[in-house]
Amino acid sequence: MREDRLALTHVGEHQKEYQNAVVPPVYLTSLHIFDDMEAYKQHKESGAYVYGREGNPTVRILEEKVAALEQGASAAAFSSGMAAAAAAILAVCKAGSHIICMKDVYQPVKGILNGYFIPKMGMRVSYWNGQSLEELEGLIREETALIWIESPATFVFSAVDIRGIAKIAKAHGIKTYIDNTFCTPLYQKPLTMGIDISMHTISKYIGGHSDIIGGILVVKDEALGEELRDHIRQWFGGILGPMEAWLAIRGLRTLELRVERHQKTATAVAEFLERHPKVEKVYYSGLASHPQAELIAQQQSGNTGLMSFTIHGDERKAMELVNHLKIFEIGCSWGGFESLALCPLINVEKEELDFLSLREKDRGLIRLHCGLEGTEVLIEDLRQALEQI
Numbered sequence: 480m481r482e483d484r485l486a487l488t489h490v491g492e493h494q495k496e497y498q499n500a501v502v503p504p505v506y507l508t509s510l511h512i513f514d515d516m517e518a519y520k521q522h523k524e525s526g527a528y529v530y531g532r533e534g535n536p537t538v539r540i541l542e543e544k545v546a547a548l549e550q551g552a553s554a555a556a557f558s559s560g561m562a563a564a565a566a567a568i569l570a571v572c573k574a575g576s577h578i579i580c581m582k583d584v585y586q587p588v589k590g591i592l593n594g595y596f597i598p599k600m601g602m603r604v605s606y607w608n609g610q611s612l613e614e615l616e617g618l619i620r621e622e623t624a625l626i627w628i629e630s631p632a633t634f635v636f637s638a639v640d641i642r643g644i645a646k647i648a649k650a651h652g653i654k655t656y657i658d659n660t661f662c663t664p665l666y667q668k669p670l671t672m673g674i675d676i677s678m679h680t681i682s683k684y685i686g687g688h689s690d691i692i693g694g695i696l697v698v699k700d701e702a703l704g705e706e707l708r709d710h711i712r713q714w715f716g717g718i719l720g721p722m723e724a725w726l727a728i729r730g731l732r733t734l735e736l737r738v739e740r741h742q743k744t745a746t747a748v749a750e751f752l753e754r755h756p757k758v759e760k761v762y763y764s765g766l767a768s769h770p771q772a773e774l775i776a777q778q779q780s781g782n783t784g785l786m787s788f789t790i791h792g793d794e795r796k797a798m799e800l801v802n803h804l805k806i807f808e809i810g811c812s813w814g815g816f817e818s819l820a821l822c823p824l825i826n827v828e829k830e831e832l833d834f835l836s837l838r839e840k841d842r843g844l845i846r847l848h849c850g851l852e853g854t855e856v857l858i859e860d861l862r863q864a865l866e867q868i
């Protein structure tokens with residue numbers, strides 16, 4: 480935690496380089512100039528900044544901080560979480576590659592695999608339920624290049640065995656990717672458990688104020704880091720903007736304090752819901768009753784503010800409940816200061832529910848993000864809304 484706190488506050492910052500300003504500037508520049516042609520000729524060796532699509536000093540500070548938090552060798556920041564996700568596939572895979580992807584991943588990832596990488600790049604994808612390691616091993620083929628996981632995943636908060644997966648992947652020379660957004664780099668360190676690429680959506684807790692979109696990849700292997708930063712990001716042009724990087728740096732300074740509070744509130748809210756007679760089932764990775772509590776304790780040192788639950792009654796009743804909430808706003812994101820509620824599965828086809836091994840009942844799943852308005856206020860809001868249905 481000591482190192483984490485230093486990363487949140489000081490790592491990557493060099494006040495002497497900017498007039499001893501305690502807060503680093505937003506380098507709003509697309510270009511860096513040179514004293515003479517000799518300096519330009521040497522720019523690769525000297526590591527000088529050249530052009531904003533390749534790198535930016537404010538973005539670099541953010542990258543150094545998140546790399547330190549994840550105990551990685553380097554990081555590359557992108558203009559969105561999805562830009563980061565796509566860059567990881569582009570760096571690791573080629574036409575014809577096979578990917579093993581967990582079924583319960585962030586939905587747009589399946590969109591980009593099924594809608595682009597399979598039809599346009601001739602890749603193959605096997606979807607895996609995330610649970611049986613034997614089944615995972617059985618899916619591996621000659622062309623398998625990447626195993627894609629998310630833990631805990633954000634519909635029903637099931638965890639996957641990160642160390643077990645990394646071990647199998649290593650034995651077969653396959654790269655592994657995890658979406659680590661839910662835990663933040665504070666509460667889960669996948670690179671220390673053998674994962675190759677850890678991704679965070681800056682748009683969620685790192686930004687923390689619902690005012691930026693961004694993503695970041697962290698790796699242990701510097702060669703892969705260079706491929707991501709100096710090739711894929713530069714060629715496809717997905718670098719994070721300097722203003723967003725500056726806001727993310729500011730977000731990091733309070734990350735520990737914020738996620739502690741999100742966790743404390745969410746735990747109390749989940750326990751309240753679990754005891755409520757109108758609630759059928761609560762999904763929160765921080766509950767003592769979580770069926771994978773032991774695995775979660777082995778790989779996470781905390782949980783954050785996101786959970787879901789079902790009520791007794793159909794999806795119309797669930798929508799009615801959400802409509803009665805006054806503090807929880809209706810919205811699809813999370814990780815900001817504000818509490819949010821949504822029925823994220825309201826429109827999905829029956830086939831998709833089956834694919835995700837969810838029940839017809841889960842169509843009425845209510846997802847909550849517990850923000851920073853205070854535990855009592857949020858519990859009271861849920862209590863009054865539950866009373867009205």
Ligand SMILES: *Cc1c(COP(=O)(O)O)cnc(C)c1O
Binds near residue numbers: 562683694
């Ligand atoms: C929001 C989100 C993403 C995508 O991030 P964007 O910045 O919106 O592209 C990826 N994974 C998870 C778990 C998310 O919640």
